[in-house]
Amino acid sequence: MAAHGSPGRKRPKLVAVPVDPATGEKAPRRPRPPAAATPADGAAGADAGAAEAAIGDEPAGPGVSGPGASIGDERLSDVDEWGRSQQLRDLLARFFDPVYDRWLRVEWEGFEKIPTEGGALMVANHAGAIPVDAPSIMHGIERELGRPVYGLADEVFKKMPVVNVAWSRLGGVQAHPDNAYRLLREQQQLVMVFPEGSKGPGKLYSERYRLRRFGRGGFVQIAMRAGVPIIPLAIIGNEETMPIVAKVPALAKALGVPYAPITANMLFGPIGMWVPFPAKMRIRVLDPVRLDVLPDQPRYSRSRIMDTSEAIRHAIQEELYDMLRRRRSVWTG
Amino acid sequence: MGRRVLVTGLGSFWGGRAAQALERDPSVDVIIGLDTTEPTVELERTEYVRCDESYSILSRIVRATQVDTIVHTFLIVDSSAVSSAQMHETNVIGTMNLFAAASQPESRVRNVVVKSSTLVYGSTHADPTWFTEETRRTALPRHRVERSLIEVEGYVRDYAADNPDVSVSVLRFSNVLGEQIVTPTTRALGLPVVPCVFGFDPRLQFVHESDVVRAVMFVLDHDLDGTYNVAGDGLLPWSEVAALCDKRLFPLPPLGQGVAAALLDRVGVDLPPELLDLLRYGRGVDNSRFKRTGFRYKYTTAGAVDAFARSLRLERAIGSADPEYRYERDVETFFRHSSAVVRGRR
Numbered sequence: 001m002a003a004h005g006s007p008g009r010k011r012p013k014l015v016a017v018p019v020d021p022a023t024g025e026k027a028p029r030r031p032r033p034p035a036a037a038t039p040a041d042g043a044a045g046a047d048a049g050a051a052e053a054a055i056g057d058e059p060a061g062p063g064v065s066g067p068g069a070s071i072g073d074e075r076l077s078d079v080d081e082w083g084r085s086q087q088l089r090d091l092l093a094r095f096f097d098p099v100y101d102r103w104l105r106v107e108w109e110g111f112e113k114i115p116t117e118g119g120a121l122m123v124a125n126h127a128g129a130i131p132v133d134a135p136s137i138m139h140g141i142e143r144e145l146g147r148p149v150y151g152l153a154d155e156v157f158k159k160m161p162v163v164n165v166a167w168s169r170l171g172g173v174q175a176h177p178d179n180a181y182r183l184l185r186e187q188q189q190l191v192m193v194f195p196e197g198s199k200g201p202g203k204l205y206s207e208r209y210r211l212r213r214f215g216r217g218g219f220v221q222i223a224m225r226a227g228v229p230i231i232p233l234a235i236i237g238n239e240e241t242m243p244i245v246a247k248v249p250a251l252a253k254a255l256g257v258p259y260a261p262i263t264a265n266m267l268f269g270p271i272g273m274w275v276p277f278p279a280k281m282r283i284r285v286l287d288p289v290r291l292d293v294l295p296d297q298p299r300y301s302r303s304r305i306m307d308t309s310e311a312i313r314h315a316i317q318e319e320l321y322d323m324l325r326r327r328r329s330v331w332t333g
Numbered sequence: 334m335g336r337r338v339l340v341t342g343l344g345s346f347w348g349g350r351a352a353q354a355l356e357r358d359p360s361v362d363v364i365i366g367l368d369t370t371e372p373t374v375e376l377e378r379t380e381y382v383r384c385d386e387s388y389s390i391l392s393r394i395v396r397a398t399q400v401d402t403i404v405h406t407f408l409i410v411d412s413s414a415v416s417s418a419q420m421h422e423t424n425v426i427g428t429m430n431l432f433a434a435a436s437q438p439e440s441r442v443r444n445v446v447v448k449s450s451t452l453v454y455g456s457t458h459a460d461p462t463w464f465t466e467e468t469r470r471t472a473l474p475r476h477r478v479e480r481s482l483i484e485v486e487g488y489v490r491d492y493a494a495d496n497p498d499v500s501v502s503v504l505r506f507s508n509v510l511g512e513q514i515v516t517p518t519t520r521a522l523g524l525p526v527v528p529c530v531f532g533f534d535p536r537l538q539f540v541h542e543s544d545v546v547r548a549v550m551f552v553l554d555h556d557l558d559g560t561y562n563v564a565g566d567g568l569l570p571w572s573e574v575a576a577l578c579d580k581r582l583f584p585l586p587p588l589g590q591g592v593a594a595a596l597l598d599r600v601g602v603d604l605p606p607e608l609l610d611l612l613r614y615g616r617g618v619d620n621s622r623f624k625r626t627g628f629r630y631k632y633t634t635a636g637a638v639d640a641f642a643r644s645l646r647l648e649r650a651i652g653s654a655d656p657e658y659r660y661e662r663d664v665e666t667f668f669r670h671s672s673a674v675v676r677g678r679r
Contacts, residue, residue, distance in 0.1 A: 079536070079573065174461065
């Protein structure tokens, strides 16, 4: 008995994060922009009116506690303030790499338009009963640029056991305007959002590639407040990965989820519930939309917001039709 | 002329701690402590008055002692400790009467500090990661302790609006950890296995007990006005908090949690509903406004957890982490009133 008991038995699940003795900071496994660890760091930057202040190696000024100012900061995990863990993302990447490369064969056009630094809000069309577009965008960008992507999503995830933890560790963030502002303005991160919400993936296959309403244009308002560009993405292939042939509203209501689909994948038995069809996925990056307004205003013109939102929706829709005109096959592109 | 301070809830952990800190401050002339129970900490020059929450007594005390500062710590934030009716009497009625007494024409009150809690923000699935002092709740308050504290803050706001010349500050403390304080959270972390909700790993924020006392003193020293979140930097997942305390997690079913909590209550594990919410969705508050006033935290969230974990280990080794000081009335009366005691030296 005693011979088998290891002394470290009680901490099996968490792996100690290597701490650089010089700076006291955790060593990231990949190069990533130094994210502001506390809201204060960010708020101080916002005060200065320059968001760069939040991400630079600024000395501990008033209101900012620098390394060493506090006692006992040993961490056992690398979960950040948003709940994201780089280690878990790296772990997932190992499993998702073959899906991305071999199954969906994701191809990007105009990838160079995605900024290597600074905040930006990416918006895309969203489809498939279990949408694979979100992990594909995040995976592609994180692999190529080595910078994290945070995905804003509906609160429904946060209510589901297990799902909420996985979602949050892999970069999902509650779609609250405050969260978006902090990520974009104060921490200058890349943020992804699907303005259609659950209405995108929840539509029937017969309505494929026809964009739903872009919410109330909240994403435009957030980008305006944060002073970051909007980068529209048009994605094809996602509609065919898990087409919805029918919906069961009663079941959705009982489960408390936005939609309960019957998918074509279910023809292939229980495994089809979870596995997408190998449709070729193409992601086209549109020209960044820079919003010519002052950031940090309490309100913006509603008409301006709706015009921009409609223009972006229209641009993505047109781009989708263009990409579909060029597509010879669903499976090989 | 030095300060004359009224500390409500002298018998509570925070009242006692605040009084001790005030005693060390030479600019404080008089410290009067109110409570329904006797103080449990060592006090030198604090005058203890046993009283209830009724208005007549409070107004007489405010008039008679001519206090200029009120430190209002007599607020129950641990709903497992008392009945619903008692909590209402203490928090809501007590606060109402206290501020009624403080706003009478003879009152000399110029400074008020209220020890509130981040419980006023609640904890739901739709919450932002960080609450600022202005962020609105995302759902109506569900638990009586939350409702009660929101009502308390309403009375404080009314008082502040009616008395613009008085500095009124509300400090919203996040969950406190430390060597001595006992809360539902510390009790949960002290169990052989730490309860969690299956499938949830929320991020929590803590503040160290010494930072709490320092925050109260800081507000008094700087005559601060307004509402401030007081919480350590950073958020930690509950699983990591348990691991830092060398504990394993024990998952409770995500459904039928009330039943599970009631069963645990039977075996002496008290998990109040607001803690169960926290173990599902967590809560983070933005502490930058208080930092901008110049306050420096000694502990981050991780630091507070670490300090608590150390005291847990010591407790496991020697039985009790801190040999509790036992209040002895006669001895205390001697120390407070006898002319034989040389005061002002510690």
